[in-house]
């Protein structure tokens with residue numbers, strides 16, 4: 530008789546954004562003709578920029594000719610893309626990462642969910658609260674979470690690092706024994722807060738002192754506008770011995786539908802292990818991820834990697850920067866309008882998310898329902914990201930400017 534992985538039963542019935550999509554679908558069914566403005570899931574709306582489209586066309590043509598056709602690519606991704614990342618994402622930031630330390634993938638979501646596989650099942654895990662649900666849910670699936678405490682909205686075996694207005698949404702070290710795995714995301718999803726250089730350096734030092742690994746999600750780095758905010762954790766001294774970085778082309782270049790990301794595992798990240806014969810050996814985490822990647826993944830498509838390469842061309846850099854600026858104009862507009870309307874507003878300066886305190890003592894889901902029912906505006910309830918997200922709400926800046934302006938006007942008209 531087979532058994533199922535009962536860890537799945539500890540999870541909420543559906544993934545946060547699936548729940549929201551269902552609620553919105555029910556609303557649109559019941560209110561035909563009413564135009565819903567979607568500021569929920571952080572999905573881009575601008576089309577791919579011309580430099581990327583040109584590269585895609587060229588790569589498609591190559592795939593149609595015997596001389597230039599490509600089958601399986603190199604396991605870790607094509608060097609033409611990894612080399613560009615080294616130059617633009619690391620060298621230009623004064624960070625030392627080599628081309629063979631980069632693993633190209635189909636996006637940061639899969640990598641951030643899969644990376645936990647290379648760690649033992651009894652590893653302890655810390656996540657920020659609120660948090661991007663993927664880090665937590667995938668550890669629940671793997672069996673590292675312990676039981677769910679429905680009253681508190683937390684898993685007994687997970688260390689939560691509260692990120693609140695009081696601590697500027699920057700996590701403090703947990704009390705007691707240091708967790709083995711620490712997920713950090715800056716600029717943060719969902720709060721839009723950033724870890725400044727000094728704060729991130731403290732976490733790197735903490736991880737090195739305690740033998741922890743930081744899983745650093747840099748998916749939103751293109752949105753940083755302030756100088757003292759690292760674009761990569763490898764700007765911090767010592768990060769090569771304690772950090773894995775997740776990168777994405779989704780938000781920086783609009784690849785949510787194209788799918789491209791990367792995981793960086795430096796060779797200096799090593800763990801001493803005892804073999805069955807009693808000998809000890811230093812194992813590189815790089816070797817484990819390489820083994821996993823080679824076994825379970827056959828590479829991001831050639832044409833998509835060429836599109837990724839084009840992001841680093843002069844035109845690609847200019848055009849994607851324009852897209853980022855467009856979304857940040859939305860973020861700025863939301864931030865200012867909601868503040869004027871009397872809300873406590875956070876984020877939106879170095880991130881495409883604006884994080885808002887709900888009015889009065891409204892819960893996040895009550896505010897969600899009010900906005901949907903009375904203004905036909907969709908956002909994301911903060912409590913969906915963890916218990917410390919309760920009484921907060923996230924607006925995404927990835928819509929059109931016109932929709933952003935209209936959504937803010939509709940919210941103002943509610944006089945909450």
Ligand code: MLT
Pocket residue numbers: 569570571572638661718
């Ligand atoms: C979000 O809305 O939090 C993101 O779009 C989710 C993701 O990037 O997977």
